[in-house]
Amino acid sequence: MTWMDVGHINDIPLRGARIVKTPLGCVGLFRTDVAEVHAASNSCPHKGGPLSEGIVHGQKVTCPLHNWVFDLTTGAAVGEEGRIDIYPVRLEAGRILLDGTALGKRSAA
Ligand code: FES
Numbered sequence: 001m002t003w004m005d006v007g008h009i010n011d012i013p014l015r016g017a018r019i020v021k022t023p024l025g026c027v028g029l030f031r032t033d034v035a036e037v038h039a040a041s042n043s044c045p046h047k048g049g050p051l052s053e054g055i056v057h058g059q060k061v062t063c064p065l066h067n068w069v070f071d072l073t074t075g076a077a078v079g080e081e082g083r084i085d086i087y088p089v090r091l092e093a094g095r096i097l098l099d100g101t102a103l104g105k106r107s108a109a
Pocket of ligand 1: 042046047049063064065068
């Protein structure tokens with residue numbers, strides 16, 4: 001794995017999200033209400049809704065366009081056919097580290 005520093009957890013509001021532009025593409029960073037961060041695709045597989053503008057609740061995010069719900073720990077849609085890509089991410093002294101190797105695999109797919 002190649003860990004990339006993509007910001008500080010405090011750059012993201014509680015139960016909020018932001019987009020990070022990596023050399024390998026845009027990724028959504030989603031912060032839950034228990035100070036954890038998930039990294040996932042920003043694009044909803046239904047009709048491309050911007051998931052980073054959705055509502056984060058628990059370990060899930062709801063798409064702002066038609067309310068599909070995605071589990072941020074698995075990428076699976078809840079009650080629908082579909083999933084989003086998720087990426088390895090970890091926190092180190094508040095810094096958000098994203099696995100650039102996993103992003104590279106996505107780009108090549
Ligand atoms: S675009 Fe996300 S639910 Fe329709």
